[in-house]
Amino acid sequence: MDHHEIYLDNHSSTRCAPEVVESMLPYFDAEYANPSSVANAVGRRAQNDVDHARQSIALMLGCESNEVVFTSGATESNNLALAGVLSRHKAGHVCLTTIEHSSVRGPLQEFVRRGFQISEIPVDRFGRVSPEALAEVLRPDTVLVSIIAASNEIGTIQNFHRLLPNIRRTQALLHVDATQAVGKIPFSLNELDIDLLSFSGHKLHGPKGIGGLIVRQKNRRVRLQPQVFGGGHERGLRSGTMNVPGIIGLERALRLSFEDIETVSTKVRVLRDDLWQRLQNGIPDLVLNGPPLGENDRLWNNLNCQFPGVEGQTLALTCEQVAMSSGSACNANQGEPSHVLKAIGLNPDQARSSLRFGLSRYTTASEIETAASLIIAAYRKIIK
Template sequence: MALFVKQETYFVWQMTSYFDCAATAPIIPDARAALLRFTDLEYGNAGSRTHEFGTQAKRAVQAARAQVATLAGARADEVIFTSGATEANNLAILGLRAHGEATGKRHIVTTAIEHKAVLEPVQALVGAGFEATIIAPDSHGRISDDAVLAALRPDTLLVSVMHANNETGALQPITTIAAGLAGSGAFFHVDAAQSFGKLSAPLADPNIHLISVSGHKLYAPKGIGALIVRRKETKIPIAPLIYGGGQERGLRPGTLPVAIIAAFGAACAAASRDVNKRAARCLEIRQHLLDALLPLGAVINGSLEDGLASTLNLSFPGLDSEAVMLVLKDLVALSNGSACTSASYEPSHVLLAMGLPGDRIDGALRFSWCHMTEEPDWVDVAARISSLR
């Protein structure tokens, strides 16, 4: 009887359309094949130099490093593998602490809409005597490049601005910020967890010194990501946060997880190949969603013109987001904010920073999808939401 219940539950779960790809995305076949190959068959340690198992593992890591680098116009030796974008953000920000203290450059510029994996390391530095200027967005969730550049000071150590916001999908003007920072002496860090492999051209800008990326947002397994550290004329003085082993240019010691690194590389290779086709499919899904939900009075929190093709944040006036998610529970899997703070009932810091009214924030829902997303019956979705009024 228990087995039957599990099968039935699994069937219902599989019938639900998954619209929470900004939290984590499904793994693609190419990545799954690489994961299984280097888990079951070629399971050597990339640091073992005395046998073929280690040699094959090292080759897989080198290939993946090049595949990741390609998506940011970087060199393979500029890719430092991490456990994900959160670790990469911490390494980029906290790793500059010693340099800032040694040079007297203790000022950081960032934005109010950053992921907590940026805001909390910045606050840790503030607690250690640094200063931070936090730039607020406009009502569409966009940061002004002029405001960022106007905040620069002679003692500015780092500017950290995300590429695409994880809650609204709003794209930030990282290209113009990078151009404005050239020659300033400040390092520029971009959290590209949501955009990596989807919008590569802006990330190839050589004036972006540090880029954080995540595997599980790009259809690879969880637990792998990277910090891209440009090897410019002046070495970027990142110091490690942990010690022991010397792997990853000494910045991230520990045995390399070859299987998930290889899977991440395969996912990056597929993204290079299929980026245009994927974008077209995501835009098609977005149009179907808009056609179904805008007639219900849905309000967009963000911008269609300056946002990812695969993320929309919507509010339904008069409706609470929890009520909408409940009525759609067996039809659409979605969220009302970042997965990293989903256990908290505090209002979204992103939407608060945008200056949205409380009822609009309370009703906000994040729909995020990918090229593999199976669409729901949008007529049914609209009917269920309408039933709440």
């Protein structure tokens, strides 16, 4: 990245931390063996290192190492979770929130074609799912419920302690897309009865092309139909030569975020609030999308607001020195207003005038100061 570019798009990807890059380097060079090739000592060393990384990741997330399935990222984890459960049924009912990521919505569309029934769980104007709204859509034949842990657009963090009792009254499994939550919100799967949990390396200062799906075996033995066949890697759930540098980097990235979650979240929250304050001072009509900034149910690095009278896309293009995003960058949705903003009650114009900001541990106070003045100047230029 150019040194004068300011990256405020950390929900779509993050800088790979220098510690992470360093941890991965030996696995491109001296230790490049295949961990499945255990007939030789170098292969066994690689296997050993992958095993350690798996154990460490399991410990951090509060699960067992045989519950960790490495994938290429959260899109694949979500696909494996949903298709893996639903392929074991001929038909049935599935619930998902109205604010899921396209990598949850997409695979479910395929199962609609196969005859499954889908219910959307509505959210309130801040993106929160209530236990009552969930109870209303659950049915005796619900096989799966999918709920995004933290929204990649408006930062809403769901309260699973409140939602779980209703789900546990049914036979349904719970899948959680925790891509934006892992490494940002302290939690332990030992204390939360979630059946399947997806996450991704490049959202938490790890490398791209690696992620995981936790497939719990503790309270219920979750069985999945594999979607990729071959050599039977990952306990038969996801064949393919293991991405050793990716796995090592993912472990290091998780450790980095777990080590100083408190310090980083406190620092970044102040910067995020400062960005909002500065933007509001320059653009008095600015409207906040998503939960109030002071609340704990909003990601500390997320800001999303409406810039009345302009298209978010135009503002982002006019102010290219600051990387920000209109809608979800991970969607190839050209021009379509965000389904998440629609779900919290925005009309198409309000949704189109919105921009999302994602800060990170690397964001500095001076970047926020510069970014705010550049955005305000670009806004004034457009509405003139």
